[in-house]
Amino acid sequence: MSKWRRLLLVNLTAPVAALVFAFAVSSIALLISGNSPITAFARMWEFGTRLDSIVSMVNKAVPLYLSALAVAIGFKMGLFNIGVEGQYRLAAVVAAAAGAAVTLPAPLHILLIIAVAMAVGGVWSGIAGLLKVTRGVHEVISTIMLNFIAFNLGAYLFSNYFRERAEEGGAGVQIPKTPEIPESGRFPSLNPLVEAFGFELRPGLSLQGFVIIAIIVGILYWLVVNRTRFGFDLRASGINAPAAQASGVNAKRMVVRAMVLSGAVAGLVGLSPLLGFFYRYTLDFETGLGFTGIAVALLGRNHPAGMALGALLFGFLSRSSQILDLEGIPPEVVVIVQGVVVLSVVVAYEVVERMVRRQEARAASQVMGDQPQGPAPAEAAT
Amino acid sequence: MTDSAPAIELQGITKRFPGVIANEDVTLDIRRGEVHAIVGENGAGKSTLMKILYGMQPPDEGTIRLDGAEVEFRSPKDAIAAGIGMVHQHFMLAEQLTVLENVILGSEPTTGPRIDLRQARRRIQELGDRYGMDVDPDVLLEELEVGQRQRVEIIKVLFRGAEILILDEPTAVLVPQEVEELFKNIRELTEQGETVVFISHKLDEVLEIADRITVMRQGRTVATVAPDEVTSRELAELMVGSELPTPDTRQTQAGEHVVLSLEGATVREGPRTTLDAVDLTLREGEIVGVAGVEGNGQAVLIDVILGLKELAEGRVRYGDQDITDWATRRRREAGIAYIPEDRHHEGLLLPQPLWENTFLGHQTDPELTRGQWLRPDAARRRTETIIQRYDVRTPGVDVAAHALSGGNQQKYIIGREMVAEPALLIAAHPTRGIDVGAQAAVWDLIRQARDDGLAVLLVSADLDELIGLSDRLSVILRGRLVAELDPSVVTPEELGAHMTGAAVEDSP
Numbered sequence: 001m002s003k004w005r006r007l008l009l010v011n012l013t014a015p016v017a018a019l020v021f022a023f024a025v026s027s028i029a030l031l032i033s034g035n036s037p038i039t040a041f042a043r044m045w046e047f048g049t050r051l052d053s054i055v056s057m058v059n060k061a062v063p064l065y066l067s068a069l070a071v072a073i074g075f076k077m078g079l080f081n082i083g084v085e086g087q088y089r090l091a092a093v094v095a096a097a098a099g100a101a102v103t104l105p106a107p108l109h110i111l112l113i114i115a116v117a118m119a120v121g122g123v124w125s126g127i128a129g130l131l132k133v134t135r136g137v138h139e140v141i142s143t144i145m146l147n148f149i150a151f152n153l154g155a156y157l158f159s160n161y162f163r164e165r166a167e168e169g170g171a172g173v174q175i176p177k178t179p180e181i182p183e184s185g186r187f188p189s190l191n192p193l194v195e196a197f198g199f200e201l202r203p204g205l206s207l208q209g210f211v212i213i214a215i216i217v218g219i220l221y222w223l224v225v226n227r228t229r230f231g232f233d234l235r236a237s238g239i240n241a242p243a244a245q246a247s248g249v250n251a252k253r254m255v256v257r258a259m260v261l262s263g264a265v266a267g268l269v270g271l272s273p274l275l276g277f278f279y280r281y282t283l284d285f286e287t288g289l290g291f292t293g294i295a296v297a298l299l300g301r302n303h304p305a306g307m308a309l310g311a312l313l314f315g316f317l318s319r320s321s322q323i324l325d326l327e328g329i330p331p332e333v334v335v336i337v338q339g340v341v342v343l344s345v346v347v348a349y350e351v352v353e354r355m356v357r358r359q360e361a362r363a364a365s366q367v368m369g370d371q372p373q374g375p376a377p378a379e380a381a382t
Numbered sequence: 383m384t385d386s387a388p389a390i391e392l393q394g395i396t397k398r399f400p401g402v403i404a405n406e407d408v409t410l411d412i413r414r415g416e417v418h419a420i421v422g423e424n425g426a427g428k429s430t431l432m433k434i435l436y437g438m439q440p441p442d443e444g445t446i447r448l449d450g451a452e453v454e455f456r457s458p459k460d461a462i463a464a465g466i467g468m469v470h471q472h473f474m475l476a477e478q479l480t481v482l483e484n485v486i487l488g489s490e491p492t493t494g495p496r497i498d499l500r501q502a503r504r505r506i507q508e509l510g511d512r513y514g515m516d517v518d519p520d521v522l523l524e525e526l527e528v529g530q531r532q533r534v535e536i537i538k539v540l541f542r543g544a545e546i547l548i549l550d551e552p553t554a555v556l557v558p559q560e561v562e563e564l565f566k567n568i569r570e571l572t573e574q575g576e577t578v579v580f581i582s583h584k585l586d587e588v589l590e591i592a593d594r595i596t597v598m599r600q601g602r603t604v605a606t607v608a609p610d611e612v613t614s615r616e617l618a619e620l621m622v623g624s625e626l627p628t629p630d631t632r633q634t635q636a637g638e639h640v641v642l643s644l645e646g647a648t649v650r651e652g653p654r655t656t657l658d659a660v661d662l663t664l665r666e667g668e669i670v671g672v673a674g675v676e677g678n679g680q681a682v683l684i685d686v687i688l689g690l691k692e693l694a695e696g697r698v699r700y701g702d703q704d705i706t707d708w709a710t711r712r713r714r715e716a717g718i719a720y721i722p723e724d725r726h727h728e729g730l731l732l733p734q735p736l737w738e739n740t741f742l743g744h745q746t747d748p749e750l751t752r753g754q755w756l757r758p759d760a761a762r763r764r765t766e767t768i769i770q771r772y773d774v775r776t777p778g779v780d781v782a783a784h785a786l787s788g789g790n791q792q793k794y795i796i797g798r799e800m801v802a803e804p805a806l807l808i809a810a811h812p813t814r815g816i817d818v819g820a821q822a823a824v825w826d827l828i829r830q831a832r833d834d835g836l837a838v839l840l841v842s843a844d845l846d847e848l849i850g851l852s853d854r855l856s857v858i859l860r861g862r863l864v865a866e867l868d869p870s871v872v873t874p875e876e877l878g879a880h881m882t883g884a885a886v887e888d889s890p
Contacts, residue, residue: 227755227758228754229755229756233745235731235734236731239733240730240732243731245710246720246722247710247711247743247745248710248711248713248715248743249745357784357785361784361785363777
């Protein structure tokens with residue numbers, strides 16, 4: 001079987017089947033709750049494909065995609081970084097404070113904020129890596145624990161050091177927030193691009209420019225994982241750790257490097273809303289992106305394109321579900337779709353993968369044919 | 383010892399797997415009280431046949447008769463109930479339990495809700511007396527040696543009332559002395575009326591122990607013969623269907639240049655000294671064999687040379703450099719090649735295509751990489767070379783490694799190591815689990831490596847292989863090199879005696 005056919009078969013059959021299954025399950029849930037699935041999905045589609053919704057979908061997908069990439073880096077070497085949640089939230093708080101504290105020319109200012117966020121995420125995740133190689137603490141345990149520490153450390157720093165003082169914040173009761181990042185530290189939106197195509201966005205809505213960073217990180221991820229020695233060592237360690245070690249990979253160093261890299265990418269997760277929309281960290285800064293990122297990584301099988309589609313799907317679902325409330329349909333049905341699709345896609349991949357593997361073995365055994373002394377002139381030539 | 387209806391009669395058994403016919407029209411009769419050997423290469427269908435007989439898989443076609451009555455097994459439970467017991471090649475025992483606990487596990491005799499240990503102990507004692515297999519029921523399994531463990535497995539099967547015992551490659555893990563012991567047990571069993579089905583590919587053993595031998599080839603039974611009718615060579619030719627080579631004749635000149643030397647290499651793991659003051663020298667153009675019962679430090683020795691385990695004492699020298707503190711990668715870059723004992727465990731990335739596997743162990747090879755960047759095109763070219771030069775049968779370089787047969791995987795690994803032009807080759811059990819045809823090819827490749835001037839360290843459990851290939855032979859026992867033997871005069875029995883420590887003092 002050709003490489004491409006295999007790729008197509010595995011990577012499309014499974015998610016499509018899973019998606020169909022997920023919608024079927026959600027339809028049943030809708031029927032049970034006395035709603036028409038056809039109406040619900042029709043309304044979602046109609047609302048979700050409007051221009052505003054598409055822009056919003058992309059904006060929602062960007063942090064999810066970065067989060068998935070962070071998780072996938074760990075997955076590639078068999079490490080389960082559950083700590084993306086804590087890493088990005090701590091990184092966002094510190095980066096917001098750092099961004100507001102300095103004034104630099106625009107590109108430098110943004111780069112500084114990005115560097116701070118990546119450093120915080122990387123260090124935080126690196127702690128889990130170090131604990132694993134020095135003390136044998138499983139990264140699932142340590143990253144979960146580090147999440148709690150990160151939430152509280154973030155809250156402490158926020159309320160004691162980073163929070164904007166009331167007298168600077170103007171009149172009235174306000175929710176706590178960090179000082180605003182000046183213009184030079186904000187990521188430009190892509191609205192001019194949208195308008196160049198002749199579309200008009202409603203005021204207050206913008207296509208966040210950070211999507212460019214997400215795409216670049218996605219491409220870098222693919223290149224590093226598939227085309228560099230580091231990526232090979234990473235994957236080899238994930239697929240077969242003893243073989244990797246015998247081949248010369250320093251397992252301990254690899255664990256730390258992978259965790260730091262994963263955390264550094266996790267640090268980027270919060271920057272899209274921070275630099276493109278809020279310009280400050282507030283108490284209602286978006287949470288849960290790290291955990292959803294795990295689902296997206298599973299959905300996209302750690303493949304940069306697959307995860308992009310997964311992130312867009314999740315973005316679409318969460319945006320289009322907003323219409324359901326207006327129709328009196330519980331929007332939680334979307335959570336069912338998300339949950340079922342992740343579970344069933346994992347199963348579906350495994351099933352399809354096995355089918356392909358069996359087919360490959362068959363093809364190979366045909367070539368190997370009647371060994372050991374079989375003349376097999378045709379095959380010998382290939 | 384024979385009477386009218388055979389104990390087991392298989393007729394027209396056929397079993398297909400997707401793309402493979404594992405058994406085709408297999409016919410076999412096993413008489414009560416005989417030792418019936420089933421021989422064949424790996425992949426000849428022995429295991430499938432036994433799984434069918436033991437109820438682990440249903441046949442697609444054909445019938446099984448026990449004492450003339452047709453039976454159908456849905457699970458091993460049915461087979462056990464019918465008096466068939468299986469002793470697996472890989473023991474199904476719990477190390478942390480006693481012999482008694484292991485034996486009764488899953489079929490505990492009870493009085494009310496309690497396990498009747500006294501009854502269990504009595505029955506084990508009885509079985510031991512009856513079949514001449516004495517094992518202390520109260521000793522922990524982890525304290526037993528391999529041969530004794532195997533006896534526990536046999537008692538376990540007898541405890542469940544088996545009258546027909548299937549022994550799957552029972553000698554694979556034993557040294558010659560233990561094999562003798564096992565054969566004594568088998569004879570005892572058949573004298574007491576038990577029937578033994580003995581699966582093996584070691585022909586000398588089969589000729590010694592079996593009353594009748596059935597040969598399988600490519601899923602079919604090709605012949606059933608009595609041991610006094612055939613020689614082991616004829617048997618082997620029945621197995622492969624052609625003439626076959628042997629590991630023989632050396633005509634080597636070991637060079638003067640020392641490639642690798644260990645000086646007092648000592649490894650401690652916890653309280654145990656797993657490698658004890660080992661001195662070893664390898665020169666260019668020679669194969670040094672290391673013989674030993676598994677678990678006596680061979681693996682540690684290899685890890686030390688590869689830099690995977692740290693030395694507590696001693697030095698490792700490679701050429702004129704002291705590499706004791708070198709990381710694994712640096713050693714591999716310097717030309718240490720490795721054919722691992724378990725290719726799935728240490729040698730391959732099974733789900734990855736062959737061309738990606740070519741990077742494994744050669745991630746820094748300047749031909750395959752440019753700085754930090756991999757060069758897939760170069761890896762594909764090299765993989766093509768390996769496939770051609772080392773006769774790897776595969777549909778192409780994009781095939782995942784798991785799709786290849788064991789022999790082809792091994793040829794690929796050897797090729798991958800050899801095309802990088804190493805100076806030292808470490809070969810651990812290079813022919814384990816591959817068929818006779820590929821085995822000969824692997825032996826040739828190792829000999830070729832030696833003739834090309836490499837120093838080769840050969841660790842193996844196959845004594846014929848060690849004697850046939852090695853220029854010098856060392857025996858490792860409890861982490862120490864206890865004897866150096868001349869492979870041109872030593873016999874497998876002598877070697878076995880050294881391996882078990884029975885002959886430490888009177889070595890030549």
